[in-house]
Amino acid sequence: MQAILNASAAHDEFVKELLVSYGKIPVLVHELILVEVWKQKVFPVLCQLQDFNPKNTFHLYMVIHHEATIINLLETIMFHKDSCEAADDSVLDLVDYCHRKLTLMASKATREGVTTHDEHNLTGKAVVSSTEELQTQSAALEFEISLKAVSVLRYITDHTESISVINRMLCTHNMPCVLVQLIDCCPWSRCSKGEVEKYTNGRWQKIPVEDRLKMTKLDGQVWISLYNLLLKEDCQRKYDFNNFNKNQLLKLRGFLTEVLIDQLPNLVELQRYLAHLAVTDPAPPKKELVLEQIPEMWNHIVRENSGKWKAIAKYQVKETFNPSESDLRLQAQRLAQTYNLDVMESLLPEKPKCGSCGTEAAKRCSRCQGEWYCHRECQVKHWPKHKKACQLMTEATEKIQRELNN
Template sequence: MEELLPTVLLPGEAEALVESLRNFQLRDIGDYGWIRQHEYIEKLNMQAVLSASSGQEQFLIELLVNNAKIPILIQELITVEIWKQKIFPILCRLEDFKPKSTFPIYLVVRHEASVINLLETVFFHKEICESAEDTILDLIDYTHRKLTLLAAQSSSGKIPVEQKLQREDLANLSSMQELKKQAEDMEFEISLKALSVFRFITGLIESLPVSAVTRMLNTHNFPCLLVQLVEHCPWSYREEGKLKKFENGAWYEVPREDHVKITKLDGQVWIALYNILLSSECQRKYNFNNFSKGQLLKLRAFLTEVVIDQFPNLLEIQRFLSHLAVTDPDPPKKDLILEQVPVIWDQVVGENSGKWKAIAKHQVNNMFSPSEEELKSQARRWAKTYNLDVMEALIPDKPKCAMCGFEAAKRCSHCRNEWYCKRECQVQHWQKHKKACNLMADTLKKIQEDIQTPTN
């Protein structure tokens, strides 16, 4: 008998939650209605993952399309991105702001990750992309900001997330400083989700508005940006002769025999390049000047036989690049059209320019200083949102032993963060794991105390 996956939402519940989604003003982020909507998006997010894993996502897709909610989700995504850039730094600088719990602020910081994760799960479907309508331009701009940041951090040699967590003494940070660091680390995963969303968009180039293709190619020059991601590979680094890569939300050590294996993230970049470079529409519109041509030809060094064996379609890119190297493509044809431009970012910033500090103080006084009863109520609701059966079902792969890499079934009872296949591996790994284990356990304890029993 086929095993049934846990269900987060019944069909009627999912329909009610989707219908209730609406846009919030920047000033209202963090209020009661906004927090409830964040919970709804989290539930829809989990249900989307569970449904997609069982091939039963069509019902949720139809709900989002028929109720025209994709533009609302895109506006939510960009509004909270602006909040994190404009309001959050002000909160972190307020010396007299020492909240009983940073959990309400954490929900806002997390919101961007929740929305982009939901969009990543559903954007595989053509009807979702088409239902975005004009906001697809805003989403393209959003992904460009995220991928530009990702490429810039990697090219500058910024320390990966995993190392930063080990090298900083989080115990000496204030609650707001620690939250700021969590937000910085979360930005990395958000950018990777944005890469996935952009890859899905490139697969539907023929269905995109003309302005979207022009913006993708010539306003932002995504082909050259993708070359930088191939060149610097932000989800991979070497430490003490060992290769580590980021996948499924965690860094892992790559066995030597898998060093040349293409990961899912590598594949996202190559597929996006494939979709763009081999599209007749893009070849007609893209400006193959000396700079862009030189950047694209860098890809030939990465198209080895080993890579092409894993991804045979890349042979077509290799042929295209060989042809590009010996030809001078015609200048792009300029169509006489009225070009659309994205509006969400400019509209939100324009409406709130000069009001950032006032908005921050308003939110401190009215939203981010909840009473003890309000915090307990939030904790109870979140305990219902996240139940163990659902969370286990959302794990994409079986956990791996932190020592030997084999499939693991035992978890560290202290920090609940590392897995082991047997007792011997846990003992051998303890000296390396000890410091992180104690830090993680203390942090979890502190968060639990903040949520459930805040001090007066």
Template structure:
């Protein structure tokens, strides 16, 4: 996932430019499918009321003495969420450059994956806004931040990306001609009217056109889509990779490869990819020292490490022994 996060960050920067879409050519189809899977993750997450620990950083998770697998699952969920937010930006940039991609990309976004409906669901149940103990929190610039009620009405970058993508998909003439706007889709899309408030329109005046379109759509029957005869392209990169390696790796080979990769990882480099800097497990201050045995706990100074050793010793032994077993198995393979 760390590698995936790095690649998505690079793509987010590159896809901002029209020339990138032109050069990517048919590969944009695979990117659209990838963004679709990530949007499905965000829609499924919604306002996850069961996720009560969304405010805790990595240090807080460690303090809860979770097992290694549980801690990895928590980190996996957080990275998946951050990657999915980036994928949303990628999708918006693609909608900006429809004139630079093939018609198959537009068809896949509109009719194959029905992205407009997914975006409406994200407007209705945004996973980047949470409430806890009467306080409102928003995911802004890669971290959760508490905001006042007045500030919660201000558009974040992520919310702006959703509205801009919807604007392109619903307002561009070619999209209106291609989109198979049946009654279900129409009734879902006009739900956006209740979210187009004066406060929102003041921040994004361009959405005034979308508001007028929705009012018109609510009283009119949608036109049937333009049925052009075209040969639709299909994404190939992911399918080729799946078919190439399907059934070709035994369990022992997978374990051996994982061990080789693990031995090349530099923990200091990996930590830099995490949005939050490490914090001391004792006092919560920025930390620069790590337990030399388990490589898991962080401390700001030696006094904190010495004072915390009695509590940390059992967990440290478990982690150290687990890593030694993995290392020994890798050497045997």
């Protein structure tokens, strides 16, 4: 949160400097992949356990949201070259992670998740269980995580000079063709009831007719990534321009309109390069003996825990995701000390929403100051659900205040 605030306000990014100085960026990448593996291997098993019906899903939600928190932080700090260099060999694991997210997004699987979540919010349909609600939230969150991975990949293409990383992006994953597919299907844009909507600042927004050709930040990130991967000399020597790859890349010519190039003038060089590619057949890359590094984190985590996923899920149900009242109070106290609500609200891209009906809200719960409502009626209606969380937050806040006064 502090890193994003510093970057958005153009202040000294001391969080980034500390992470670089203490060599913690590889730790962040490992945590990111660890949560990704947990969500794929353990979370589905956990939700299917018949004896798992938690009274409180707060701890589960924190784990699910942890991946989004880390990728947000990495998006902020990887903008800088020294962060990319400090990531060292973990950049290879991060490239693999981004490839998994981008291919998932290109398949439109993540967009289906966020669409389902939107429809649930609009209809107000009751969810059968708390675990099903968490699965819906996790699917919706996956779309936003994939969008952040687009930006992280762009920063890697900006800064990396490692032969192993370049080889991984071009030869192993064929990233240019993946990015062409993203340009073609544009998963952050959709038509809904005759209106064009684009996913901006964490939500789908209707785009006026006069702004429909305006490039979004995500469009720009993909185009810059393609520019870096196709026009850098080291990349051109490595990439195999076979018939399939060449035909895929030439699809881009239809998207490189004058309106687009006016918004990102550097793309004129890419346009010229594609025009040249259309009438030539580049020589295949030389087969060289290269001592190549390979990513280890994903394979190591999966190999060490293979066949243990159900046992891990059962253990976590008993020891981690079934907290006592005292554990919940302690966690609430820690969160109240950690997060400054005023600072958090300044980072929100939109106005607060009513906790009951989801419309724009202007009034807070007077006790905990954490939930918003549009009218008194919504607050009364939502009180049975909000009561327990409100009590925990209020007690934690009062305890902290007493400690400060003493």
